[in-house]
Amino acid sequence: MNNLKKSIAYLSIMMLTAATIPASTVNAAxxxxxxxxxxxxxxxxxxxxxxxxxxxxxxxxxTYAPGFSRANTSMYSAYWLFKKQKSLGVSYSYSSKTKKVTLKRGSKSVVMTLDSMYAYVNGKKTKMPTPARKVYSYAKKKNYIYVPGAFCAKNLGHSYKWSGSQKSGLITTKKLPSTNTGGSSNSGASSSSGTSSITPGTRITASASNYSVRIKKPKGLASSAISTSDDYDNRRLIIKVKGNYKTHFSSSSNRYIKTDKYFRSYTVTYSGGYTNIYIRPRKDVIKAYAVSQTSDYIYIKYDSPKKIYNRIVVLDAGHGGSDSGATGNGLREKDLTLKIVKSAKSYFDKNSGYKVYYTRLSDWYPSLSYRSDLANNVGADRFISVHINSATPSAHGTETLYNSKGYKSTSGLTSYNWSNKIHGYVRPATGFTNRGLKNRTGLAVLRNTKTASSLTEIGFISNKTEAKKMKSNTGTYGKAVYNAIVNSFSTYPSKR
Structure with missing residues (x-):
């Protein structure tokens, strides 16, 4: 009897203990x-x-997925390390269809394909110590995606070192350089001795050892007072400084220009409370700029856009100026296309990972040759022209045009594949009938643009229902164009 009482008491204690264990403890990694x-x-x-x-x-x-050594580097679960550890500030995605692993942090990105020795770091092809792998755990009876930890952590802007005594990789989080996310006009913050970028998202950094033009700053000028604008239509860089410093910046003793065949002019003006410094390359070609500053100097490095930027896009609003394009139901094609492009621009202005050139941002008419020449001059990775269709009042739907005889991008992206990507985002955004992809080898912008090019026809302005919807949803279509472009670089990274 005593033994029975003891057994009952013991069982009661065990049940009470089990009931008080939090569920999170049982299920936690x-x-x-x-x-x-x-x-x-x-x-x-x-x-x-x-x-x-x-x-x-x-x-x-x-984690449920233990790290291990391979090819003299540590492999870790991408999910448990980069997605679950919020302090790293990294977004993680994996496509089972393409077998691509994508890690992003700010303007930094690492894109890996399972079993490939090469990754694309900010769009540049880079060899890894060992590939990303799908690894099966016999203990958990489950697959996990593993990536080389040191390689990924460092390329995402954190520090990494191996500790033999702790048998652990040690990651210390680091802040990304402080930048204004307003697109090409960015102030950037500068420490008293360090170099900070005014133009974020560039492949290179202008510095005391790498510049085309060096400008001495007046004492006491705050770094936040300086911004830049890439005025590519007029083939010049504008450095805007809050305050009247015309005398200082005009003095030849406060600037040094490295002699090269590209430099044309350096001029300074003052108006509206700002000093404007204009730097023009000599030849009538588009140059790109990397600009940085210290407490003492502004450094400018100019070169071809492909050497300055990782991802280059040309976005074209169809028609413009004297060419209204299609008209119908009180609307003009040129107005709708411009609103859609400006909507896409509002998103790109907040993402320094892309350099976007626009054929027009106001109501004027760029010639067809101007549009394709712009893409060719900057070495664009993508070209897209936005249009609105017109036919009979009953015609309806969204279609996207490609050129089967057109050029490929450097990443191998064809006009067809690029158009298919665009169509996959724009058509669902419109909700209109799917008219599919149409082969058009005779269109000038698709024929003369020397990269992956596409022309999307949002809907029919001649159709009363579609015209009404297009008038109200240009912002939605612009976002779809933006998303299609960004997504395409995950699948087809630029090879720089």
Whole structure:
């Protein structure tokens, strides 16, 4: 009887203890034991691997997927490290269809394809110590996506080092350089001794060892007082400084220009409370600019856009000026296309990872040759022209035009594939009938533009219902164009 009472008491205690364990404790990820062996299938081979942990700011990452060593580098679960650790500020995505792993942080990106030794870091092809892999855990009976930890952490702007004593990779978070996300006009913050970028998103950084023009700053000028504008239509860079510093910046003793065949002129004006410095290259070609500053100097480096930027897009609003395009139901094509492009621009202005050139941002008419020449001069990775269709009042739907005989981008993206990507975003945004892709080899902008090019016809201005919807939804269509462009670079990164 006493034994029965003891058993009942013991059972009651166990039940009470189990009931008080929080559910989160039961389901939470565990910390693999560093040095312990785990059975994994890597590259199709079953093998035992000694666990390597990873710490972020000194705290061990909790995970069901233990890290391990391969090719003398540590491999970690992309999900548990880069998605779950919010302090890293990294977005993670994986496509089972394309087998691409994408990590993004601000303007930085690392795109990997499973089992490939090469990644695209900010659009530039880069060799890794070992590929990203799909790894099967026999303990969890589940696949995990693993990536080389040091390579990814460093290229996303954090610091990484290996600690043999802790048997862990140590990641210390670092802030990205402070930039104004307003597109090409950015002030940037400068420390008293460091160099800060005024034009974010560039492949190179202008500095004391890498510049075309160096300008001495007046004492006490705040770094936030300086911004830039790439006035590519007039083939010049404008440096805008709040305040009247015309005398200082006009003095030849306060600037140094490296002699080269491209430099044309340096001029200074003052109006409306701002000093404007204009820098013009000599030849009538479009140059791109990387601009940075220290407490003492402004450094400007100019070169071809392809050497300055990772991703280059030309966005064309069809028609304009004296050419109204199609008209119907009280609307003009040129007005709708411009509103759609300006909507897309509002999103690109907040994303420094892309350099976008616009054929027009006001009501004027760029010739057809101007549009394709712009794309060719800047070495565009993509060209898209936005149009509105017209036919009979009953005609309806969205279609996108491509050139089967057109050029490819440097990444191998064809006019057809590019148009298919655009159509996959714009058509659902309109909700109109799907008219599909149409092959048009005779259109000037698709024939003469030497990169992947596309022309999208949003809907029919001659159709009363579609005209009414288009008038009210130009912002939605602009966002769809923006999303299509950004997504396309994940699939077809520029090879720079």
């Amino acid at each position: 565990s910390v693999p034991k560093a040095g312990k062996y785990y059975t994994l299938k890597i590259a199709g081979k079953k093998q035992k691997k000694k666990c390597r942990n990873v710490k972020v700011n000194g705290k061990t990452v909790k």
